[in-house]
């Protein structure tokens with residue numbers, strides 16, 4: 080990430096120019112669109128806020144956040160536009176995060192406005208009745224039950240039932256010979272919530288579960304293909320901010336151990352958390368739900384994602400925007416014809432079956448047609464990093480620290496807009512949408 084900053088600085092100037100240009104031409108579509116509900120303006124847009132580095136730093140609010148949220152609620156404390164908070168944190172319940180945000184921002188926030196990295200698991204109903212092993216730290220059993228799982232096993236429960244499997248820490252080995260206490264059902268899926276505390280224990284037991292197909296009483300089978308379901312809820316970079324180890328590093332260990340033993344790649348049933356599309360799709364669904372609850376009649380068509388991290392917030396918003404644009408293009412024969420004539424091939428046009436997917440069937444189709452990214456300078460992004468003489472050269476030499484299953488696309492880290500802080504972001508969006516709250 081640090082190595083990418085010079086490249087991003089180059090984007091800063093470019094994007095500022097683009098932002099100014101875009102601001103100058105907006106006006107053809109209005110956030111109010113002449114629609115009124117209870118004599119109040121009806122927004123046609125929704126906001127997705129990252130939390131850390133945008134609204135808070137640690138537990139301290141960023142001053143601009145209070146200013147921004149004064150504009151986002153009416154005199155009765157109700158939001159004047161649909162708002163969701165999208166964080167990659169996964170070690171607490173949505174209600175806990177909503178309570179923290181209410182306290183910090185001074186406005187009432189419900190858990191239905193919060194998306195943690197694990198929140199989209201609610202859509203995975205096919206797993207909810209299966210016996211799942213959860214890995215992470217914090218109240219993982221409670222989190223899993225809260226998102227719908229009924230039959231959950233923790234690593235600690237597994238370790239207690241099979242005390243001889245976790246041998247790295249000599250002090251934790253059983254003092255006396257002991258037999259497994261086999262009272263656990265067969266595990267049918269593993270859910271990775273975030274980095275655990277005792278890495279060696281989790282790595283050992285997860286690999287054991289994968290190689291025994293969920294039954295630790297049986298022997299390892301390195302030819303199991305495919306292995307049992309594995310769901311990843313936190314797509315962290317290999318190293319996180321300030322080069323600290325986190326879930327991304329844990330995954331590198333897990334994926335490489337599995338490959339070393341079996342010769343095969345670990346395969347994930349689903350990836351969620353920013354920058355995955357699934358998380359943004361869930362955010363769009365929550366925004367749509369808020370608009371319906373408020374009986375705002377016209378669909379929300381524009382989303383704005385405000386964040387401080389190019390690799391998660393900006394990349395994710397732009398990736399989802401690409402998906403939305405492809406949906407629009409697929410439904411527009413003229414756009415499809417243009418795409419075919421530009422590329423000379425029909426393969427550039429996404430097919431129906433490529434876009435139909437699990438979350439669409441669970442959440443119904445999105446009403447949004449765009450998701451614009453807005454980068455703030457109050458968090459990890461450093462607008463003062465030096466500009467390289469050749470940005471393209473710089474990016475090619477940089478090691479990509481994203482997850483194994485994400486291919487780095489430089490086009491997706493270009494923010495739609497760059498602003499100083501979240502208050503400026505809200506002002507810019509209101510101006511773009513010609514929205515005047517009353």
Ligand SMILES: [Mg+2]
Nearest residue numbers: 129131132387
């Ligand atoms: Mg952040």
